[in-house]
Amino acid sequence: MNILKQLKSWEGILLAALIVIIVVNSILTPQFLTLSNQINLFSLSIEKIIVALIMTFIIINAEIDLSVGSMMGLSACVFGWMFLNGVPVWLACLLAIGVGGLGGALNGYFISKLGLPSLVVTLATLIGFRGLARVFVEDRGITDFPEWFDNLGQQGFIGSIPFAMIFFVILFIFLYVILQKSGFGRKTYIIGTNRDVADFTGIDTGRHKLLLFIGSGMIAACAGLLYAARLGAVRGDAALGFELDIITIVLLGGVSIFGGTGNLIGTLLAILIVLNLRNGMALMNITGHIQTGVIGILLIISVIAPNINISKFFGKRQKTS
Amino acid sequence: MKSLKLLGLASALLMSSVSFGAADTITLESGKDINMVLLPKFLGILVFDQANDGAQEAHKELKNPGELLFVGPTPENSVAGQIEIMTTSATQGQGAVMLSNNAGDQIVPSAKAAQAAGTKIVTWDSPIPSGEGEDVFVAQVDFGSIGTVMADMAHSLLDGSGQMAVLSATPDASNQNAWIAAMKEALKGDKYAKIELVDVVYGNDQAEVSYNRALALVDKYPDLGVIMSPTTVGIQAAAKAMQDEGLCDQVKVSGLGLPAEMLSYTLNGCAPEFTLWDFRDLGYLTYYTAYGVASGQLKGEIGETFTAGRMGDYTIEEDPGRPGSKRILMGPFTIYNKDNVEAAAK
Numbered sequence: 096m097n098i099l100k101q102l103k104s105w106e107g108i109l110l111a112a113l114i115v116i117i118v119v120n121s122i123l124t125p126q127f128l129t130l131s132n133q134i135n136l137f138s139l140s141i142e143k144i145i146v147a148l149i150m151t152f153i154i155i156n157a158e159i160d161l162s163v164g165s166m167m168g169l170s171a172c173v174f175g176w177m178f179l180n181g182v183p184v185w186l187a188c189l190l191a192i193g194v195g196g197l198g199g200a201l202n203g204y205f206i207s208k209l210g211l212p213s214l215v216v217t218l219a220t221l222i223g224f225r226g227l228a229r230v231f232v233e234d235r236g237i238t239d240f241p242e243w244f245d246n247l248g249q250q251g252f253i254g255s256i257p258f259a260m261i262f263f264v265i266l267f268i269f270l271y272v273i274l275q276k277s278g279f280g281r282k283t284y285i286i287g288t289n290r291d292v293a294d295f296t297g298i299d300t301g302r303h304k305l306l307l308f309i310g311s312g313m314i315a316a317c318a319g320l321l322y323a324a325r326l327g328a329v330r331g332d333a334a335l336g337f338e339l340d341i342i343t344i345v346l347l348g349g350v351s352i353f354g355g356t357g358n359l360i361g362t363l364l365a366i367l368i369v370l371n372l373r374n375g376m377a378l379m380n381i382t383g384h385i386q387t388g389v390i391g392i393l394l395i396i397s398v399i400a401p402n403i404n405i406s407k408f409f410g411k412r413q414k415t416s
Numbered sequence: 417m418k419s420l421k422l423l424g425l426a427s428a429l430l431m432s433s434v435s436f437g438a439a440d441t442i443t444l445e446s447g448k449d450i451n452m453v454l455l456p457k458f459l460g461i462l463v464f465d466q467a468n469d470g471a472q473e474a475h476k477e478l479k480n481p482g483e484l485l486f487v488g489p490t491p492e493n494s495v496a497g498q499i500e501i502m503t504t505s506a507t508q509g510q511g512a513v514m515l516s517n518n519a520g521d522q523i524v525p526s527a528k529a530a531q532a533a534g535t536k537i538v539t540w541d542s543p544i545p546s547g548e549g550e551d552v553f554v555a556q557v558d559f560g561s562i563g564t565v566m567a568d569m570a571h572s573l574l575d576g577s578g579q580m581a582v583l584s585a586t587p588d589a590s591n592q593n594a595w596i597a598a599m600k601e602a603l604k605g606d607k608y609a610k611i612e613l614v615d616v617v618y619g620n621d622q623a624e625v626s627y628n629r630a631l632a633l634v635d636k637y638p639d640l641g642v643i644m645s646p647t648t649v650g651i652q653a654a655a656k657a658m659q660d661e662g663l664c665d666q667v668k669v670s671g672l673g674l675p676a677e678m679l680s681y682t683l684n685g686c687a688p689e690f691t692l693w694d695f696r697d698l699g700y701l702t703y704y705t706a707y708g709v710a711s712g713q714l715k716g717e718i719g720e721t722f723t724a725g726r727m728g729d730y731t732i733e734e735d736p737g738r739p740g741s742k743r744i745l746m747g748p749f750t751i752y753n754k755d756n757v758e759a760a761a762k
Binding site for chain 2: 124126129131132135138139234235236238245248249325326327328330331335336374377378380382383384387
């Protein structure tokens with residue numbers, strides 16, 4: 096492995112940025128490196144980073160799923176509604192994940208069988224799923240879930256590490272193996288690079304996309320349930336707007352919006368950068384609009400930078416000067 | 417002789433215990449070093465800035481060498497943002513967080529974790545509904561009586577009979593929810609038998625959403641006579657909506673408003689009557705309470721009385737609206753109309 100080549104890659108830049116952020120945070124805020132802060136740092140955004148993992152697949156496949164935030168809300172609301180109507184909590188969880196699979200299949204059907212652009216389809220379901228979520232719980236909050244369910248989101252599962260973090264780690268390893276080591280993963284890249292070529296080589300691209308969107312829906316539904324457990328409450332606007340944060344992370348991770356390139360290591364580094372940056376700013380009492388602004392600038396850089404050929408950019412400038 | 421000594425000792429003990437029992441008013445010692453966070457529902461709302469002014473005034477008065485931070489989330493991220501700031505405050509080891517809760521009971525896990533880390537949680541403006549994770553609530557007004565006041569304002573604007581609707585803040589705002597519940601309770605009285613509460617809608621304390629919700633109410637209920645908005649954002653947006661559509665003769669707006677923001681609507685008859693308390697005072701009293709609790713000078717127990725600077729003496733009592741929880745009642749409030757709104761708006 097050529098270290099120099101690695102460092103020049105996007106992942107290398109991300110790693111360097113991450114180290115800078117962590118060093119600066121550690122110097123400026125004494126509490127940053129404490130174990131409890133490191134766990135909080137993940138817990139506060141755990142649902143988003145879980146969905147970012149499957150979003151990496153979707154974008155590499157040259158698609159997008161804007162409906163994940165609404166699906167998180169819908170799954171939480173379906174769960175809350177069933178809980179109110181006396182369905183046992185474990186069954187309500189399973190059914191909510193089932194709703195996630197169905198919603199994902201709906202997206203996948205329109206995209207793979209009818210050939211509609213995923214941007215349009217998932218924009219429609221972003222609105223549709225959210226509307227449905229609000230139908231289930233209306234303008235109210237559902238609380239008072241059983242203690243074990245709330246504890247799952249709020250207490251340590253192994254030691255002080257919460258369940259959602261363990262779920263994230265296992266999901267990461269599982270998806271990493273699939274994307275980087277399996278035929279399914281290779282097909283994801285090939286279809287993302289050029290769907291027509293993939294079709295000619297005999298890959299069932301429609302089925303592949305359908306499976307990806309079902310997976311996206313189900314994982315988003317799981318994340319919605321974890322969100323409900325962490326807050327101990329469900330509301331119609333749960334996870335509103337989360338899709339943008341999720342997509343931001345994936346793009347920052349070096350996954351091209353045009354498909355075909357990127358990997359889960361990049362996404363993981365981007366997750367760590369965004370979470371550490373947010374946490375550091377919060378500990379320095381930078382909140383609200385300024386924090387949103389800084390993350391926004393980060394996104395602008397991350398979308399533009401990988402698409403600029405730096406030597407070409409500077410080369411042209413040298414000619415004109 | 418021995419017995420005489422004992423008697424003397426006993427009487428001395430008795431006297432000292434009497435002097436302790438007679439609920440001494442606690443005067444807070446200034447100069448304690450305590451870092452505190454004032455956490456509003458979100459930033460960019462005038463009344464919360466006023467509360468911050470009051471807290472800063474108390475901060476200077478008590479010569480606290482520590483830091484008083486005014487941090488809050490953005491409106492669209494209020495619930496998650498409040499939870500994040502609460503969690504961060506615990507990590508930072510803040511002495512106290514003064515919270516106007518917009519997250520309902522969703523804030524409880526993070527507030528309890530902050531308490532476990534030694535941070536005192538004093539709520540103001542909007543409490544934690546279950547009272548869990550909260551040391552004491554500084555109530556601007558008695559939540560039950562504000563319900564009656566709103567019912568009375570509706571009664572006078574409707575001349576005793578007609579339809580009213582509520583335009584509230586967010587569905588999780590526990591102060592507004594408590595006031596609406598209190599108003600519904602008050603409306604059961606015989607006096608209000610001919611007043612019908614037709615709907616409760618939420619404008620999320622965002623001007624544009626509230627404006628549209630107010631117009632939607634008028635469309636949905638053609639006979640609507642009053643929009644009651646227990647939030648300064650909602651009442652202003654609703655009054656503007658009625659004014660813009662020329663509906664002020666038909667639908668009156670009332671509720672909780674800031675005189676400076678409501679002046680023109682009160683004078684032109686769109687919102688003839690509304691009520692509010694002083695948020696500057698609320699911030700000031702909240703700071704005194706949080707400072708006392710965080711410095712250990714107040715135990716935060718029912719029956720404790722302390723002096724809150726220029727505002728006088730206050731006592732911690734049980735919250736009648738939330739049994740088992742503690743509150744300090746500020747009061748009073750002022751009802752504004754065309755006679756007094758101009759003076760208050762200055």
